[in-house]
Amino acid sequence: MNTHAPLMLAHMRMRRGARRSVTHALRCVALRTFICARVFLTSRPEPHYIHRVFTTADLEPHISVVSIQEFRSSVTGDIERLLRARLAEHETSKRLSEQDPSRVTHIVEKSEALFIYARTAIDFLLADVDDLLSIQERYEVLMRVEEVIGLAPLDTLYRAVLENVFPPKDRFPQMQDRLKRVLGYLVALLDPDGISPSMLEKLTNMPTAESVPILNKLRSVVLFNRDDVDSRFRIIHATFREFLVDHERSGDVFHVRAKQVHQSLANDCMSVMRSVRDRLAALLLRLLTENVPELSYVYYAYKYRSYHVYYAYKYRNHHLTNLTSALCQDPPGNSQITIGDDESLPAQIVSYMDAPDPFSMWGLIRSVVRQLRSSWNAREDLEEMLSSLEKWISGWEASIRMDELTTGDDREQMRRMQITLISVLLDIQAVQNKLFVDSEAHRSETIRSLTHTELTLGDQLRDLGSALRLINVYKNYLDIDYLLGEAFITLREAHKQFHKAIITAGFTPGHQCEDEYAAYQERKRRRDPGSSMLST
Incomplete structure (x- = not known):
């Protein structure tokens, strides 16, 4: 018989408001119940936050806290193994560590027991894995990263990475605008799987020729396949997003005004939705004819070929909601956008795209009929046909x-x-x-x-x-x-x-x-x- 207390896993990779809710719930369990449980908390690199919450005087008789930071030697050992394994994957980078084994030790020391620091540093180091000179130069950049008062080590690393791949001499006005635009999309795009440059172009009209070169340079902090316009990209770690939206941490050059980006994306979604509104029947025909019944989802047709339509309908209202979120630190302003369409229609379309069934399609067809009937240039005989059709669908x-x-x-x-x-x-x-x-x-x-x-x-x-x-x-x-x-x-x-x-x-x-x-x-x-x- 297993006598161990049950183990609960709490993943704290969430925004501050949600984190407070989770920690409050765990505190209530400790104070108000007789449940004996083990809780394993994973979080962003803010262990002081968790330690402060769970080591208060009222909790001390009920809870025992053990931090992984107390086993620093074990953590740094794992980080060193990670770095040596990554360097050994390629002959060029392997030579770097073999020429001077202390180089790995220096990176480990810089990481201060943070895996995300080590991951970002090694990705930055190996951005041009076949170019030994480039690897050596980037190593020197990492070694020159100095602590800045008021900034965490990870923040200084992010600044160093961005300033190296986008040096001042390359940040002419048009390039700076494109960079800010891509950084903004990294912060504000909502699909957890990311979005590809080709999808982004259809949604926002940003050409792939502008976005791809920037994404190539950001691959130490962004998941992206080099030069692949169909590769979905997204931020590797949430701390980079938080760094970008905090002006004190990212500075003037790289700071992202999240509210403005969400506003822009909401407008982009609105433009797509308006363009589809007059083509709703064509959209439904494609949904019915471009996938096959054996597929349980219509991702084949729309999550790839016309993903921007799916994204616009699914996330437009979320972008409006995010205008007032804690992540958007811009001053308040007028952010009202009206859709002018049936507010239930986007939800119906997304619902069908995610899980198509013949009955939900009838509601969408009826929406098309109503749109045609409301057209101010509808003829009497056409109006009669549409009226008959709407009555029949309802029946x-x-x-x-x-x-x-x-x-x-x-x-x-x-x-x-x-x-x-x-x-x-x-x-x-x-x-x-x-x-x-x-x-x-x-x-x-x-x-x-x-x-x-x-x-x-x-x-x-x-x-x-x-x-x-x-x-x-x-x-x-x-x-x-x-x-x-x-x-x-x-x-x-x-x-x-x-x-x-x-x-x-x-x-x-x-x-x-x-x-x-x-x-x-x-x-x-x-x-x-x-x-x-x-x-x-």
């Missing part, structure tokens, strides 16, 4: 339960219906846009005649409207087999003729294929030749 959601779709084939049939409906909506949107252009051209006429577009599409519009009304007749008695059978065939054929008529009318339709589902199935077949195919 579907109210009457069909997820457990009624018992097989993969049922869900795939629903996907096929959704793809068709979105394709219809895209073509309706294309017609609306064309009619708006035509109406502007005829604005000066007293009695406006029918445009070429209306004459060409008249019959097809009526047939499509009839097909949409047909499925709406059954909104109170929804039969899945009927709706995905006879009614679906009628709708698909009507839309096929409508799509052809749009092309005949001489303008670009809302999507590229007459049958987007068939195109999707073909992409699926090429990706997985052994997958089953539903008849279309």
Whole structure:
């Protein structure tokens, strides 16, 4: 029988407010319960903070604190082994330590038992691992790092690293602006997995040609694969972020005004969201057709190819929240941004991207319908079609339960219906846009005649409207087999003729294929030749 007290692990790599909550909870456990437990606390290199909290007079009878700093020789021994192992990985750096073994000892002494210091120092040292002269010069830089009153050793190391890779002679105004911009993104970007330069360019319009050279020089404090525009980058340790946002520690040259960066990123997210708002139907079509059912997430389609859209919808409100966080030490100012859209829409889109299911997609399709209905240039017959479609979607959601779709084939049939409906909506949107252009051209006429577009599409519009009304007749008695059978065939054929008529009318339709589902199935077949195919 195990007689040891239970062990709890508390990871304190968090902001001060959260740390206070955790330490307060642990203090309450010690003072107000009879639980005997062992707690292993890991934290940023601020052991004095933990020691101060848990060695107060009221806790002394209830708690015993042992700090790893009390076993300094063991810690420095581990650091020395880390440094020697890293240097031994390459012949060039191995020669550096073999020529003078005391060099490792000097770095160990500089680290003052902080692993993050040693990690940063060795990464800086080996930035150009095949260049012995560069390694030797960087070693000299590390040895010249002097303690500065009011700064911790790690702060002086960060300053030395930044001043070495970005010396004053290279910090001309444009370069300084680009550097501040990249440092700001390192502080404020919220995805814990980081973001790639190519993704960053789509989100913020910062060219990869500007961001990549800076990231290459920051690789001792930033995780990034050299020259790789698709490599996600992020800060190695939270202390570097705290260093950058503290003006007294980072100085004028490298200080990041976090509030301004969050404001800028919130605006960037807003720009992406507004650009997608008018293309929401196209976004949904891609979500339905660019991933395959065997994938449980749509990361293949959006976490990589159009990640900036995912990021904008997921993190825009978080950037607004961070404007008032403790990390943002800038003076207060006006930071209000209004989205102007349905506030629930971003959450719906992110939810579907993270875990797609056919029922949540219906809510997104209904949002597209409402957007089209609210368009000030919507025609009466198009408005009637959209009204019928919205009523039918509402009836579907109210009457069909997820457990009624018992097989993969049922869900795939629903996907096929959704793809068709979105394709219809895209073509309706294309017609609306064309009619708006035509109406502007005829604005000066007293009695406006029918445009070429209306004459060409008249019959097809009526047939499509009839097909949409047909499925709406059954909104109170929804039969899945009927709706995905006879009614679906009628709708698909009507839309096929409508799509052809749009092309005949001489303008670009809302999507590229007459049958987007068939195109999707073909992409699926090429990706997985052994997958089953539903008849279309």
